[in-house]
Structure formats: structure tokens, C-alpha cells
Amino acid sequence: MQIRDSVLAVSRPTSGPEEKQAIAEVLDSGWWGKGPKVAEFETEFAKMVGAKHAIAVTSASAGQDLIIKALNLKGVDIASPTISFMTTAAVPLWNDCTSNIVDVDPIDLNIDPIDLKKSLKKNTKAVIAVNNAGVLAPINEIRNHFDGFIIEDCAHSCYTEGAGSRGDAAVWSFQAVKTMPTGDGGMITTNDSELFERISPLTWFGISSTYSRTVDMNSKSVGNRPGYTWDYQIDVLGYKAYMIDLTAAIGLVQMKKLPGYLEWRRHIQARYNAELNPIVQRPSHSETVQYYGARVPKDLRDQLITYLASKLIHTSVHYKPLHLHPVVAQDRKYPVADVEWLRLISLPCHASMTEDDITYVIYWVNQFFDMHSSS
Numbered sequence: 001m002q003i004r005d006s007v008l009a010v011s012r013p014t015s016g017p018e019e020k021q022a023i024a025e026v027l028d029s030g031w032w033g034k035g036p037k038v039a040e041f042e043t044e045f046a047k048m049v050g051a052k053h054a055i056a057v058t059s060a061s062a063g064q065d066l067i068i069k070a071l072n073l074k075g076v077d078i079a080s081p082t083i084s085f086m087t088t089a090a091v092p093l094w095n096d097c098t099s100n101i102v103d104v105d106p107i108d109l110n111i112d113p114i115d116l117k118k119s120l121k122k123n124t125k126a127v128i129a130v131n132n133a134g135v136l137a138p139i140n141e142i143r144n145h146f147d148g149f150i151i152e153d154c155a156h157s158c159y160t161e162g163a164g165s166r167g168d169a170a171v172w173s174f175q176a177v178k179t180m181p182t183g184d185g186g187m188i189t190t191n192d193s194e195l196f197e198r199i200s201p202l203t204w205f206g207i208s209s210t211y212s213r214t215v216d217m218n219s220k221s222v223g224n225r226p227g228y229t230w231d232y233q234i235d236v237l238g239y240k241a242y243m244i245d246l247t248a249a250i251g252l253v254q255m256k257k258l259p260g261y262l263e264w265r266r267h268i269q270a271r272y273n274a275e276l277n278p279i280v281q282r283p284s285h286s287e288t289v290q291y292y293g294a295r296v297p298k299d300l301r302d303q304l305i306t307y308l309a310s311k312l313i314h315t316s317v318h319y320k321p322l323h324l325h326p327v328v329a330q331d332r333k334y335p336v337a338d339v340e341w342l343r344l345i346s347l348p349c350h351a352s353m354t355e356d357d358i359t360y361v362i363y364w365v366n367q368f369f370d371m372h373s374s375s
């Protein structure tokens, strides 16, 4: 097969004229910051995931941070899986908590509830459970021996049926390579109204938004105070983490496209499952296929990455276990993650791939294993 003339990305965002139009409308409206688009995005997103409340923020990382701050979880222990993005290990440290990193299940690489049970400390007050690669984390099993707060990290599971409904609060990511990207951005969802009331003011220094204090002069229907009410009172120490309308406008369009994106990602998953050499271990089925994390013999993994790169196919590894990063090194063993991660390789999977792109990846992966199994 002929080598392609441009790189095939492992993941990337997809957009069309609809996103450009949506951004242009916000630019022309004169309201670029947090305003009506953010409110609409929060309402629509809450509806999609079946949550009572949604708060749009600058990122999933900022969202997890605000939840922990709203809960006043300072100086306690917070557990999370070692196969994850750095967010889940870092956010506890931002809040002077200890980061208790737990081993994973060998099949789906989600946090292992048995290892979690062994790792719980007296002061473990929260668990951050990641729905790894869109496969739901075992939150019900975790509840059998943990009665603290559970943050469901849905960065990979937007939108998988049931995701976000099992934790006490959920966090979603719209970072550029996630399933519903806006460039950067995140959402907190929860059914806990009291928690919602505590988090909301933290997104902007404890100040109520200027939009909520601005009356539409034409409709005269907002409250009974004409014009713009400048006054506000700050009761709590807040931060700066709210989403703006330029971002929410992209999110509203991407949300409409999401079902089609996910259908295509599942098609890629189905073709990889059906057509790759049997030596490639298939990942657990995912409804979002945030990434296609295959496993291959560990002595061939890095050679395969280099070989595919020479064919202009980019791949990745999700993830190098967090406990291997010196900044969050742990004094314990990880028998599962330490073995499994060396076999992981994420193959290209995103909404911009064509049928020919999928065929191209399958061809070169199989070519590689044909070369290496004849000896």
C-alpha cells in the first residue's frame, strides 16, 4: 500500500461551517463572556446526561478542583486510579490532600475496587473514579466499602448511557481531543442542589455574573431593575473557572453532532475488532471510544509505534501509569498496571477519519505482525 502524504493523527477535533457560524454570532452579539450561550449549554447538557444541575467551567481539571474546594476537603486523602490522566492525581495535591493512587482491573483498566478497599486510609474522604476509555468504572462495588464522596470522571465517557449518574458529582471534559471538543472546557454535573449552590459562586470570585445582573432593555421582563445593576457582595473566596459564550457556542453545535461522531467512532472500533491480526488484544467495548487502547506483546509495542510512525500513522499510550511519575510516586506495588501498560497502544480513532484511513491503519498494523510472526 502506498504511504500517505500527510500524518494521520491519533485523535483530533472535527468541525464544519456550523461552528464558524456559531462563533460569528457570539462575536457579533457583543457578549463574548459568560452569558446566554453558557446558560443554554448548561441546560442542554444537564438534559443530555440526566442531571439536575450543570456548571460550565474552563476544564474538567478546574471542575474537579472546584468540587474538592466546595466540599472543604483540605488535608485529607483522595484515591484515584493509576491508569488516568494527571488531573486525578494532581487535583488532590492542589488542595493539600494526599493522592492515594490505586491499581486497576486487568480487563478494562478501571480502578480496582478490591485494591481500593485495601488502600483506603482512615482519612480517605473521596474517590475519583475514571470511566476509562468510556467503560464505566465499578462505582457500585466501590460503594460497598466506601461511604465517602465519589467524583465520577467522565472525561472519556461523553456520552455513554449511565455515565455521570452514579457518582455524587461528575466532571466532563471538552478538551480538544475529547469526544465533544470545544477547544478547552468542562462541565460539572450533580443532583445535589446544595453542592450546586456551593460550587456556582466559586467559578468567579464569589461574584454573581454580570449577565445575571444585566436587564434586557427591550423585553423589560428581567426582574424589576432596569439597566445594569453594578452592585454585588462577595461572601466566599472564589476562583476564575467559568466557561465563556464563545466556547459554549461551539459546545452547543458539537453536542448536536455528538451522536454522529460516536456512531463513527464505534464503527472504527468495530472494524479494528474485526480486521486486526488476532495477536492484537481488543479493548473492552466502549460506547464513546475516547481512544482505541489495544494491547500487543510488550517486546513489540515500541517497535510497532516506530513502524507506524514511519507510515505517517500517529499512535499514543493511554496511559503511562501515574505512579511512575516521580511527582506522585507511591510507596507500594502495582502488579497489574506495571505489566499491562507496557502492552498498551492507542490507534487513531476520531470523527475526521475516513473509511480509507481505517483500512490504512489496519493494513500497516497487520503488515507489522506478518513480518514479526514468520520468524
Ligand SMILES: *Cc1c(COP(=O)(O)O)cnc(C)c1O
Residues within 6 Å of the ligand: 058, 059, 060, 061, 062, 084, 085, 087, 088, 130, 153, 155, 156, 172, 173, 174, 175, 185, 186
Ligand atoms: C482529559 C482528562 C482530564 C482533564 O480534562 P481537561 O478538560 O483537559 O482538564 C481529566 N481526566 C481524564 C481521565 C482525562 O482524560
